[in-house]
Amino acid sequence: MMVPDDDRSSRQLSPEETRRRVDASLRRRYRRERLFRFYGLFSVCLGVVFLLLLFGTIIGNGYSAFRQSFIHLDIHFDADVIDPDGARDSDVLSVADYSLLVKAALRELIPEAASRAERRELNQLVSAGAIFSLRDTVMADPQILGQTKPLWLPLNSEVDLWLKAQASGKVGAEVSTRLSEQQLAWLERLQAGERIELRLNRAFFTSGDSREPELAGIWGATKGSFFMLLVTLLLSFPLGVAAAIYLEEFARRSWWVDVVEVNINNLAAVPSIVFGLLGLAVFINFFGLPRSAPLVGGLVLTLMTLPVVIIASRAAIKSVPPSVREAALGIGASPMQMVFHHVLPLAMPGMLTGAIIGMARALGESAPLLMIGMVAFIVDVPSGPMSPSTALPVQIYLWADSPERAFVERTSAAIMVLLAFLLVMNATAVWLRSRFERRW
């Protein structure tokens, strides 16, 4: 019998030698096995650590933005300053110089700031936006003129940062600040007199963008995002479902349907910025729709989410068993009645889930919105889908670019709000799926 060379050589080994070699190779192989397994576990941990690091950074930076430093001032609404004529005319009241009231109240608290320079430093402590809350107070109730009323007014963002750093346990020299020694001394005195307090930052949730960090809020951007998603939902859901119905129930297999299918799959993977270019060229330059309008953003996002909705809706339609269709046809329904009366209601939860996931993706999208001019600095809260606005992710981008240090915490806080919205949407989708999913 012919035996291969290496086989003959191994046969010459003694049994002990064979076992020794096998044991050695086994040890080596098991070591590799353990190492490989460790690599796998390590990668999983790495992924989880990245996620935790991301959330940790965002929350660690952002949670402080939900509170804002306020100063308690006894404002004397001096009628001679605000409304010297005594006519209580709302035009006069709205343009009066309310900063004088703030300055007077500050001087009362810290009388020794006498020189012009000192007083300017003192006045800088209070936010430039304090006058707006005074104005609103007077406009709401003109009777207040001549009276004195204690009010909580927002402090400047630089002061706010220093106070928050102090509150978190850092002391004096550790905190880098642009405030002067004198200003810090005043602040400490005001703190000792319990004139300063960290309170809920209401402006963050109720106002639009602003150059002053302490006045900037996300309400404008949130409303812009809302209008955009509304347009997207109203267009992409019916259109996507209609396309899915045609492709699943009516289209006969042909090269043309294959083209449509490949096309939808490819469209789902086209970079979002290309959709922005399309929106700029078609909606803005060709159709002449206004820049920065949520309507245009919604149209662009519709085109983007349409493939997602179509793919999800097709899967939902596919999961309805053929017996349902056959039963409907058997008792005399037309194909169209079969689809709209029987298949569609059964597939609806799956379609809605797909639509919500598509909406969540659209909510987080910002690149195409940069192309169609939704990056402008817009203070006013948008009133409808045609008024200029930004969107939540674009607001985050704008704030992240801002040199003001106080915007760092606000950016993180806005991200927290955005993530909360996404969480709610995805949780709804998961709930819908588990609540209505049927196993046939």
Add this chain to the structure above:
Amino acid sequence: MRLPTLLLILVAIVLAAFFLGRQRALSLARPAGGIRSLHSLPKYYGYYAALGAVLPGIALLLMWAAFSESLITARVVQSLPEALRNQPDAELGLTLNDIRNLAAGQMFDESRRAEFAVAADLYNSLRESSRRILSGLVVALSFSGFALAWFQLRPQFRARNRVEGAVKVALILASLLAIATTIGILLSVSFEAVRFFRQVPLSEFLFGLNWSPQTAIRAGQVGSSGTFGAVPLFVGTLLISGIALLVAVPIGLMIAIYLSEYARPALRRIVKPVLEVLAGIPTVVYGYFAALTVAPMIRLAGQQLGLEVASEAALGAGLVMGIMIIPFVSSLSDDAINAVPQAMRDGSFALGATRSETIKRVVVPAALPGIVGGVLLAASRAIGETMIVVMAAGLSANLSFNPLQSVTTVTVQIVTLLVGDQEFDSPKTLAAFALGLMLFIVTLLLNIIALQVVRRYREQYE
């Protein structure tokens, strides 16, 4: 009449048409022996009448929306004095913009008001009369469409078939929208790109080594005509995507292997959704994370090691982009690995192979086409990713493969060229569309190849 009022009237007409049509079908049926003598259910006669009322009006509205503005503009241009009319296109566009602003009563340069007042008045009056004509026409068309449908109604009229035919046409149109989008992207982007290539030769764009798109604001300024050699952008894009893939592919693949071959179901149930969270985070958040946390960390580490690190190093953007596409790679690899038949693993175990040997020699090679497809899709995601690089990568077009230097990418340049107000004819803005066309073609090719690879693989085992 404003558009919302017009739409409200249309809705009212349609509702009325539905009820009248249904009523007519019932009353026609009564002498012939009641509802049984009708071909379709009464509501289908109503739908038919409603469709007859709404379709012509909607068609006219759409045509008006598409063409009225350009027709009006043409009339206004005709009315302009000779000198203004014969301006080059770009300046004519600016003039028209001024006229529109004046007509809308928005901010306007007072000194030129007199010059444009006539044109603006004409513009306003044309718009007003076009709106009036439209309203009248739409209402008239709706009524006549309804009347036509109404006189067609007979008990034997096949209303259901007609209505279902119309619905089917609507369904087909909806499914064609995806094709229309692709064609729209191709046409609009390549239209502007062709205008760009008329000013800058294609060879310079594809092979030029210098990218500085700043064009002169005034003609005749020295040294600022702009050069459009896109090679540094391509290199920058490849560098950052390459770093991202170097991070994402090993980690994503090992995660997929561990979860599908080693992990207990309980662990799998927890870890998979956690990683999907990573995929659901908006890219702007990753960009912020890259700019705020990762970039300073890398710079600090570089200083410790005595390395020169640019503040917007490619490494930071690449790393974070890698984290972003980990779940992408891992879920696609997971699918591929799970599709490998258990019999192949059992065969390998029976020969005495350890788990890792089975994975390395049997499972991964068998799943390779699917994994490669996933990696290609991930690469196309990385190339097209915008926000991370806009926020964390640089603007200067350095031709460099050094990950510690600042490079720029195609998407960053598109954003910087197009954000802000620009006139729409300069090579600077058109260049963005040329870059967009490149991006579209490259990602499209990657996607097609990836889907092809995945599909061919699937046929092997099923």
